[in-house]
Amino acid sequence: MVLIKAKHVLATVMILIVLAVAGGCAKPPASPPAGDAGGHRTVTDMNGTVVTLPQEVKRVAANGAMNQFVIMLAAGDKLVATTNGLKDNCILAKVYPRIREIPAPFDFLAGEVNAEELAKTKPDVVFGGNARGNNNKLKEMGVPVVQVSLSNPEEIMQAVRVVGKVLGPPSEEKAAQFCDYYTANIRKVTDRTKSLTADQRLKVYYAGNKPISTDGKNSITDAWIEMGGGKNVAASGGVDGVGREVTVENIIQWNPDVIIAASRDAKAVIEKSSQWSQINAVKNNRVYVNPKGVYLWSLRSAEEALQTLWIAKVLQPELFADVDMALEVKNFYRSFYSYELSDNEVSEILNPDK
Numbered sequence: 001m002v003l004i005k006a007k008h009v010l011a012t013v014m015i016l017i018v019l020a021v022a023g024g025c026a027k028p029p030a031s032p033p034a035g036d037a038g039g040h041r042t043v044t045d046m047n048g049t050v051v052t053l054p055q056e057v058k059r060v061a062a063n064g065a066m067n068q069f070v071i072m073l074a075a076g077d078k079l080v081a082t083t084n085g086l087k088d089n090c091i092l093a094k095v096y097p098r099i100r101e102i103p104a105p106f107d108f109l110a111g112e113v114n115a116e117e118l119a120k121t122k123p124d125v126v127f128g129g130n131a132r133g134n135n136n137k138l139k140e141m142g143v144p145v146v147q148v149s150l151s152n153p154e155e156i157m158q159a160v161r162v163v164g165k166v167l168g169p170p171s172e173e174k175a176a177q178f179c180d181y182y183t184a185n186i187r188k189v190t191d192r193t194k195s196l197t198a199d200q201r202l203k204v205y206y207a208g209n210k211p212i213s214t215d216g217k218n219s220i221t222d223a224w225i226e227m228g229g230g231k232n233v234a235a236s237g238g239v240d241g242v243g244r245e246v247t248v249e250n251i252i253q254w255n256p257d258v259i260i261a262a263s264r265d266a267k268a269v270i271e272k273s274s275q276w277s278q279i280n281a282v283k284n285n286r287v288y289v290n291p292k293g294v295y296l297w298s299l300r301s302a303e304e305a306l307q308t309l310w311i312a313k314v315l316q317p318e319l320f321a322d323v324d325m326a327l328e329v330k331n332f333y334r335s336f337y338s339y340e341l342s343d344n345e346v347s348e349i350l351n352p353d354k
Contacts, residue, residue: 063106063128065301073171080121150300182305193229204230205256228311292352
């Protein structure tokens with residue numbers, strides 16, 4: 001009992017630290033980045049690497065969720081290279097139709113990039129690079145790479161600030177606006193969930209596109225589950241990091257009350273399986289498909305700001321009866337994408353068919 005109480009005290013302290021750090025993100029320095037007479041400036045990325053850039057960045061290559069960052073920060077017209085899978089995202093194509101015309105040298109699922117094809121797009125900067133060793137190759141080809149980390153809310157807000165700084169003053173202002181919004185949502189949620197007892201926190205399992213793939217400790221998934229009033233059973237079971245494979249036997253032993261599925265296909269696999277049928281979440285029809293807009297909310301994009309509200313309403317509906325997710329989504333898209341969603345489009349986002 002002492003150990004359980006200590007864990008939740010620690011979780012509360014971590015949330016307060018995130019809020020304290022994030023509170024300052026809305027007011028970035030007004031002065032421009034340091035530059036030189038030759039038309040260059042430097043920016044320090046989240047790996048601590050000092051990256052030399054043109055004074056004005058006009059051509060941007062973005063991998064994965066970094067596309068959502070760039071579009072949200074009103075710089076979509078600077079995109080010259082993107083990720084292949086995004087071209088099939090119907091909501092993204094409505095918000096930013098040009099995405100289907102942009103070359104896609106990044107292969108998100110394979111975790112690879114065609115460096116030669118990327119170089120042909122002549123980017124001033126690459127956001128994200130990739131995790132399989134091509135960053136050095138890109139640098140050798142003279143392509144500046146800005147890396148970010150997205151493991152918790154504070155890192156997401158810091159990443160938005162870094163991207164905004166690279167893109168320039170208008171985007172920096174938008175980044176500050178986003179930080180204010182995300183911080184307000186975190187406060188709204190954690191002010192109501194921080195006093196929940198261990199018994200009041202539902203056990204949650206996050207199922208990736210492959211249902212036995214999940215996220216444990218030190219992941220944004222763990223952060224939004226805890227903030228929303230739940231307990232991440234994978235983290236409690238010793239899983240650390242993202243995209244970790246477990247066994248169905250593990251999940252049966254953890255017996256989650258709620259399962260959040262990354263896709264409609266993953267939900268179907270879970271609900272049709274005789275093994276999964278033993279789990280409380282399946283027995284009680286509490287398997288949910290995670291919303292997906294310009295990017296999947298649960299996977300390290302800035303639409304995590306909406307995920308925070310959505311998961312809280314799913315896990316603790318009595319505490320968040322006043323939260324209208326349809327209205328929140330419409331307001332977010334109006335404010336950050338200058339796009340007016342129809343009711344049908346909101347339904348597509350909150351109840352994705354893929």
